[in-house]
Amino acid sequence: MSPGGNGPTTLAELGEFALIAELVRDLPASDEVLLGPGDDGAVLAVGGSVVVSTDVLVEGVHFRRDWSGPGDVGRKAVAVNVADIEAMGARPQGVVVGFSAPGDTEVRWVLDLARGLRTECAEAGVNLLGGDTTRAKEVTLSVTALGTLDGRAPVRRSGARPGDVLAYAGRLGWAAAGLLVLGRGFRSPRAVVDVQRVPVVPYGQGAVAARAGASSMVDVSDGLLADLGHVARASGVSIDVSTDAFEIPETLETVGAATRVDPILLVLTGGEDHALAATFPPGSVPEGWTTIGAVTEAAEGGPGVLVDSSSFAGVPGFDHFRPGARR
């Protein structure tokens, strides 16, 4: 089937099985894929244990077709989920993808999305292991990612200890800045709009952090303060973020000036960047990571996140069922 020719143009015309055949055609696979798509399940060689995480992306909630092309949607679906595997200190190995869409969805759109999935799998160094396609009223992508710890212990949210240093790798505030300008009808600065469409996950840095001895790690999906809040509560500590430690990129300064939003707010509370934030014993922050704070005993109000040693008054993150709610 050639989507550019006189072939079927909608999913209903193409049919489920022809669609799947298109989606898995010439799929690359590493030696670790013992069995790829086409059977009831795929088989992946793992080192004794497997790390697994799943994410669902829904049209209108996690992406908008008028803001993101299909390739971006596919890339984002892989990126956000592989980031979770990285955040466990694991090496991402593979993903399976559940895809549902209306029957009148254009085949070309779906194939572009599939290309995006493959592109990001290549970026992340993971195998596309299989999936499921089905009809639905809205476009939904559910990605489950698998990875191996290569014999290491998982880096959990609960391991931060007083005296540890807080550091991050990746980008912070870029996706929120992109959302801000898109929401106001602009398409620039291009750099932040691109990151809103496809987060730039610091692939490989999860395992780097684990090898360096990270005591806790999380990927920043809801916002730095919100996600560090999970770490602080799970670890029973306070985490003090120093705003002075951030070098605000010029692009974020530009967006801040144009929208009258303090760019440090974007950095501290913006979600969807999927940077990695981790705590390390003093002196063990690996290269490529930026130190941005410290872990202390739980403050008087209990475990939580402080900004410049004070409690933060804003909204630290996002709740899917209560988009306006504070948490």
Add this chain to the structure above:
Amino acid sequence: MSPGGNGPTTLAELGEFALIAELVRDLPASDEVLLGPGDDGAVLAVGGSVVVSTDVLVEGVHFRRDWSGPGDVGRKAVAVNVADIEAMGARPQGVVVGFSAPGDTEVRWVLDLARGLRTECAEAGVNLLGGDTTRAKEVTLSVTALGTLDGRAPVRRSGARPGDVLAYAGRLGWAAAGLLVLGRGFRSPRAVVDVQRVPVVPYGQGAVAARAGASSMVDVSDGLLADLGHVARASGVSIDVSTDAFEIPETLETVGAATRVDPILLVLTGGEDHALAATFPPGSVPEGWTTIGAVTEAAEGGPGVLVDSSSFAGVPGFDHFRPGARR
């Protein structure tokens, strides 16, 4: 939070994090769960390689809220996916669940669904490892199941050889019979309606078949002939199903008489039962399996499925994007 009390009654009122806390409360886990829900990923001990499969269930396509209660929907979501792991000859170990629903969905409905997930996980002997919840316009469940081969090779679709014997375990035609009576406004016979709501997967029989030397295996999701068609084509053989070999259960006879549908058609083409169909070298069909046919060299028309040594004229199965299409 007590859903029976004065607590929030909709997801929007409850919020994402309170929902997750409810969903994972007192979650049982086997020793193989090295890390359960609550972090970026879960960690599962596996024997060197992991079998993975994913399925998406969409309201209105795979279940109807007026036909199935939330507990049934939860159970079915686990059952259909674990059946895929069984069909690889693997031992199912765990599932992750992606759940999306509108904000006005009743919390009670979701908690009942979660109870159904747990019930079927217990039935199947698998661990609920984690998941993702998000807002959407329609209720969608995406389940990814993981299992271990315990050192065996996977039982693929491509291994059927001329001379092998075809056998199945589980039920065939029951779910289709249930759909048939529900579609005509009846709620009985209860036995088939129940199976339509929650398939009775022959848990454990996948590994039994693998240990017995099964040369190929598939779970019957689209219909016996349709799914055997995948096996026949992947193996380059013909598979000849003998209708005489089936003992039609009285319940299917009753439905057939009431609806004027030949019950053997339900058995041969009915989907959603998630029985296991496998081919075995002669003399090695394990106990609990029913022999229903034989594998031969590919017939003149090429690899495919025969019924009583003739080609089948009906519609062998279901296409999600073309519900009326023949394949």
